[in-house]
Amino acid sequence: MGNTLAIIGMALLGLSLIYVLYRTIIGNPVSRRVVFVYVAFAAGLPLFMDLLPPVHVTPDVQALVDALEELPPNSKILAAFDYDPPSAPELQPMAEAFFKMAFKNDLDVIVMGLWPQGPQQADQAIAAALLDPDVQAMNPQYGIDYVNLGFQSGNEFVIQRMGSGFKAMFSRDQRQTPYDSIPVLQNIVNFSNIDFVMNFSAGKPGTVEWVQFAVDRFGATLGAGNTAVQAPQIYPYLRANQMVGLLGGMSGAAEFEKALGMPGAGSTMLLSQISTHAIVILFIIIGNTAYFRTRKRKNG
Amino acid sequence: MADASPIGIFIAGVLTLGIFSFLYKDNPVYKVCEAIFIGVSAAYWAVEYFYSALYKKFWLGVIPPEGSGADPDMWLWGGAILGVLMLCRMIPKINWLSRWPLAFIVGATAGLYMMTFFVSNAMNQIASTMQPLIQDTFLATLGSFTVAIGTVTGLIYFFFSKEHKGIFGGAAKVGIWFLMVTFGASFGYTVMSRMSLLIGRLDFLFSSWATNFGQMF
Amino acid sequence: MKREIPLIITSIAGIVFAVSYFIPHYPFGKAENIFGDWISIVSAFAIWLGMLNLGEVSLRKIIRKTEGWQLGVIVLVSMLVMLIIGFSSVFNAISSGTSHMAPGTGLKWMYDYTFSPLSATMFSMLAFFVASASYRAFRARSLEATLLLVTAFFVMVGRVPLLDPIVNALGITDFPFFSAVADWIMTYPNSAGQRAIMIGIALGITSSSLRIILGIERSHVGGDA
Numbered sequence: 001m002g003n004t005l006a007i008i009g010m011a012l013l014g015l016s017l018i019y020v021l022y023r024t025i026i027g028n029p030v031s032r033r034v035v036f037v038y039v040a041f042a043a044g045l046p047l048f049m050d051l052l053p054p055v056h057v058t059p060d061v062q063a064l065v066d067a068l069e070e071l072p073p074n075s076k077i078l079a080a081f082d083y084d085p086p087s088a089p090e091l092q093p094m095a096e097a098f099f100k101m102a103f104k105n106d107l108d109v110i111v112m113g114l115w116p117q118g119p120q121q122a123d124q125a126i127a128a129a130l131l132d133p134d135v136q137a138m139n140p141q142y143g144i145d146y147v148n149l150g151f152q153s154g155n156e157f158v159i160q161r162m163g164s165g166f167k168a169m170f171s172r173d174q175r176q177t178p179y180d181s182i183p184v185l186q187n188i189v190n191f192s193n194i195d196f197v198m199n200f201s202a203g204k205p206g207t208v209e210w211v212q213f214a215v216d217r218f219g220a221t222l223g224a225g226n227t228a229v230q231a232p233q234i235y236p237y238l239r240a241n242q243m244v245g246l247l248g249g250m251s252g253a254a255e256f257e258k259a260l261g262m263p264g265a266g267s268t269m270l271l272s273q274i275s276t277h278a279i280v281i282l283f284i285i286i287g288n289t290a291y292f293r294t295r296k297r298k299n300g
Numbered sequence: 301m302a303d304a305s306p307i308g309i310f311i312a313g314v315l316t317l318g319i320f321s322f323l324y325k326d327n328p329v330y331k332v333c334e335a336i337f338i339g340v341s342a343a344y345w346a347v348e349y350f351y352s353a354l355y356k357k358f359w360l361g362v363i364p365p366e367g368s369g370a371d372p373d374m375w376l377w378g379g380a381i382l383g384v385l386m387l388c389r390m391i392p393k394i395n396w397l398s399r400w401p402l403a404f405i406v407g408a409t410a411g412l413y414m415m416t417f418f419v420s421n422a423m424n425q426i427a428s429t430m431q432p433l434i435q436d437t438f439l440a441t442l443g444s445f446t447v448a449i450g451t452v453t454g455l456i457y458f459f460f461s462k463e464h465k466g467i468f469g470g471a472a473k474v475g476i477w478f479l480m481v482t483f484g485a486s487f488g489y490t491v492m493s494r495m496s497l498l499i500g501r502l503d504f505l506f507s508s509w510a511t512n513f514g515q516m517f
Numbered sequence: 518m519k520r521e522i523p524l525i526i527t528s529i530a531g532i533v534f535a536v537s538y539f540i541p542h543y544p545f546g547k548a549e550n551i552f553g554d555w556i557s558i559v560s561a562f563a564i565w566l567g568m569l570n571l572g573e574v575s576l577r578k579i580i581r582k583t584e585g586w587q588l589g590v591i592v593l594v595s596m597l598v599m600l601i602i603g604f605s606s607v608f609n610a611i612s613s614g615t616s617h618m619a620p621g622t623g624l625k626w627m628y629d630y631t632f633s634p635l636s637a638t639m640f641s642m643l644a645f646f647v648a649s650a651s652y653r654a655f656r657a658r659s660l661e662a663t664l665l666l667v668t669a670f671f672v673m674v675g676r677v678p679l680l681d682p683i684v685n686a687l688g689i690t691d692f693p694f695f696s697a698v699a700d701w702i703m704t705y706p707n708s709a710g711q712r713a714i715m716i717g718i719a720l721g722i723t724s725s726s727l728r729i730i731l732g733i734e735r736s737h738v739g740g741d742a
Contacts, residue, residue: 032649036323039648043495044502053678056693058700085633086640089500090493116348120618120628148616153353153564154557160412161553164541168550169557171360171370176614178368212420217538228493228676232486235703236712239447240428242420249489250496251677269499270677276495276644277673283652284666291656308630315631319638323645335588337635338571339595344632346568347603347624351617353561355607357554379555383562390569399523399738401559406729406737407527408552411534414726421719425712443705450709451716458717475713480661482710484668485702491647491673498644501637 006048010275013041017282024290035283042279046271052263053270060238061255064223064245068098068196073106075195076188078220080210081111081118083202087227091200092125093253093266094225098198099129101260102146103138108184109146110194112170114158114205116151119174121200123148132262142175144183150174155205159213165190191218199224207234211242225252306512313509316501425451450478523738531730572596595631602627668702675699 017038020030057065071077079098083091102109111126113119126146129135140146149170152158161169166188167179179185187193197220201207207224214220221244226234228249237243247256250273253266318333358380364370382401389398429451435441456468457475464472533552537545575589575596606624610617618625657663674680675695684690728734 029653032645032653033324035649035652036645039495039498039645040502043498043644044506047499047503047506054682055678056681056696058696060700085637086497088633088637089496089503116345116352117628120625123618150356150616151348151352152357152557153349153560154553155560156412157408157553157556161550161557164546164550168554169357172356174616174618176610176616178365212416216420216424217416228489228496229486232482232489232703232707233711233715235708236425236428236715237420239704239708239712240424242424249492249676250499251492269496269503272499272502273492273495274677274679276499276648277491277677277679280491280495280648280651281670281673283648284655284670287652287655288657288666291658305626305630308626312630312634316634316638319635319642322642331585331588332591333635334639335591336595336631337639339592339597340599340627340631341636342568342571343596343599343603344624344628345564347600347607349561349564350604351607351610353557355611358558361554373554375551376554376558378551379558382555382559386559386562386566387569389566390573396519399519400526401562403523403526403738404530404552405556405559405563407530408534408556410527410726410729411531413722414531414535414730415538415723417719417722417726421715422723425716425719429712439701443701446705447709447712450706451712454710454713455716458713476661477664478706478710478713480664481668481702481706482714484665485672485707485710487665488669488672488676488699491651491669492676494641494644494647497637497641501634501641504634504637 002048003050006045009041009045013038013045013279014282017286020283021286021289024286025293027290027294029287029290038279038283039276042275043272046275047269049271050268051271052267053274055251055254055258055267055270057255057259060246060248061252061259062245064247065256065259067221067223067244068101068107068198069105071105071107071195075107076184076193077102077107077109078191078194078197079109079111079122080197080199080201081113081122082115082206083121083200083227084115084117085121087202088121089265089269090227090250090253091202091225092121093250093264093269094247094256095122095125095200096128096264097253097257097260097262097266098200098225099125099146100132100135100262103129103132103135103140106138106145110149110166110184110188111147112149113151114155114209115202116153118200119148119150123174143173143177147182147184148174156209156213159205159209160217163190163213163218191220194220196220197222201225201230202227203230206230207237207243211237215242225256228252304508304512306516309508309512310516313505313513316505316509320501449474454478520735520738524732524735527738528730528732531726535726535730568596599627599631668706671695671702672699675702 020034023030081095099109111119111122113122150173152169154161158169170179172178173182191214197210197214199207199210199222201224207226207230210222210224215222222242223245224234224243225247231246231248231252234243234246238246247253250266250269254270257264257266315333315336318329321327322330358376361373361376364372382404385397386401388394429448431444433441433444433448435444453471453475455475457472457479462468530552533545533548537549541549572593575592578589579586602623606622607617609622618628655666657666676699680695681693684694725734
């Protein structure tokens with residue numbers, strides 16, 4: 001029922017664009033509020049559908065998944081959460097899928113954040129991952145299988161300082177437990193004891209800084225999930241093999257979920273993403289159609 | 301959220317709608333929500349920085365808890381003194397003292413960036429561009445040529461010490477085309493990013509908030 | 518003295534970090550670690566300076582009853598409420614040895630139900646303005662603008678399964694053509710353009726850093742460049 005109504009709504013929305021095209025061509029474009037309404041419907045209507053669009057996993061995502069899946073049990077992953085709630089729709093699904101994969105594969109995860117909100121987002125992702133029956137079967141324990149070191153101020157200086165010792169920046173975890181008393185951190189001194197660094201980033205400090213310091217200076221292996229707005233800037237690092245893989249935006253999250261075989265929020269919200277892309281493209285086409293017709297009329 | 305608070309979700313929804321009301325026009329409800337946002341976020345950041353830097357880093361560093369076996373790190377007082385000098389910014393008579401911590405941050409950042417940017421963003425990128433042009437597949441070969449030509453012509457465009465005329469000007473023109481393709485890709489990704497944020501908010505309103513609203517009333 | 522001391526501080530800090538890149542051993546490694554710790558602490562004071570400044574500006578607005586002073590009251594009240602709740606959560610956590618953001622704490626509640634929705638919604642509004650700008654201003658007026666537009670089109674249709682399922686269903690191709698095109702654009706021409714920008718900025722930062730460390734660039738201490 002929800003699907004049918006939403007599809008009818010989408011069809012009506014599409015048809016009504018003909019009127020917008022007509023208005024634009026006659027030189028009387030619709031107001032911005034009308035555009036806002038279209039965007040709201042395009043983003044909102046698909047949320048009432050339960051269709052999962054076909055997702056094609058791109059090589060950059062597959063490379064990251066392969067690198068993570070190849071890690072043997074009890075490998076140490078440093079997961080840096082450098083984002084805040086506004087970027088959660090893109091990065092939270094990646095984070096949830098990441099924790100599910102890590103717990104199922106019995107990997108040890110050390111969480112930290114260069115953004116104050118990062119560790120909070122990590123806690124939410126862990127809580128969501130722990131609801132998965134397969135994860136529950138593994139029964140991951142705080143302190144033994146994962147730990148949240150919390151936030152530390154200082155941006156890229158924190159990474160640089162961690163090069164000589166993690167403990168110098170995180171003397172205690174988020175729950176006030178001293179560094180040396182946390183089982184999962186035994187024998188973890190610096191990046192040389194870390195098998196993989198996974199960064200979820202929405203800006204600065206973020207993936208760029210992890211490449212510059214953790215990878216190029218301390219020799220870490222890095223994979224990252226980025227907001228779409230940041231992802232294009234990261235491609236040169238990917239091409240230069242400074243990173244093993246990259247997840248970009250909500251579509252990256254959906255691809256990650258598909259590659260791991262764990263459909264989640266990224267996959268379910270992808271339909272809205274497709275619909276909003278379509279509406280923006282149609283608006284660009286309408287605007288340009290009117291522009292070329294007007295120009296032709298003037299020239300003619 | 302397992303520990304979700306119905307009143308909390310209701311307030312979150314009202315605040316969300318309050319911010320969205322700006323889309324119709326600027327109005328008092330939006331302004332109130334915006335003012336709450338400014339106040340709450342400033343205080344949130346202050347609390348987090350107090351806890352992580354001033355308590356966990358500084359306080360526990362200079363006065364280690366009993367039994368921890370750690371020695372007091374008196375060097376940390378240097379950071380605290382610089383920090384207090386920064387607060388002098390608010391006292392007009394001695395506000396010049398705030399230049400000292402500022403100078404420290406500027407100097408430290410300059411020293412840190414000088415080599416890291418040069419190595420990661422210049423040398424490694426140049427090395428990656430200087431790869432064999434002929435690759436295994438046609439698309440990869442085309443890609444290698446594209447990267448080499450695009451990077452070199454893009455750099456030529458940014459070189460303003462020589463007038464963009466003749467062959468140099470032609471190369472700069474090709475550089476602009478590559479930059480436009482780059483900006484187009486960035487635009488496409490920006491649309492993707494912005495729409496995701498909106499989808500996230502609508503998903504909250506239609507699922508958590510609407511369900512909670514139905515249960516509350 | 519007001520300018521010389523900051524210049525000396527700048528140079529010392531800069532030299533320590535620059536040299537320790539090559540010689541990460543005593544005394545440079547030690548100095549780098551000490552200075553790294555200081556940065557963490559100083560940045561906390563910088564955030565506090567920002568918050569105190571916001572408080573002062575709001576208070577001044579209220580006292581002088583300038584236009585919109587009522588909003589200043591809301592800023593101050595919400596700031597104080599968050600500070601009180603935040604500090605009570607922090608001190609509870611310190612005394613009880615738990616997380617200051619544990620479920621059930623006041624700070625967690627404020628984070629989940631005020632800070633998160635407000636910040637997320639504020640940025641989500643950009644979606645509407647991007648769409649509106651696309652409709653009203655995004656025109657193929659020149660070759661450069663057309664290149665930008667065409668690339669944006671391929672990226673927008675290729676990065677999500679928008680046209681590929683249709684093309685595949687029609688039997689035109691059986692592989693994700695638009696996804697492959699978007700992937701190629703991102704990997705090659707996008708990387709080339711980004712790399713040109715990146716190298717340019719890196720060289721600029723390297724030279725500016727050197728100028729700052731050597732004391733040639735002095736604008737940050739209030740002097741002429």
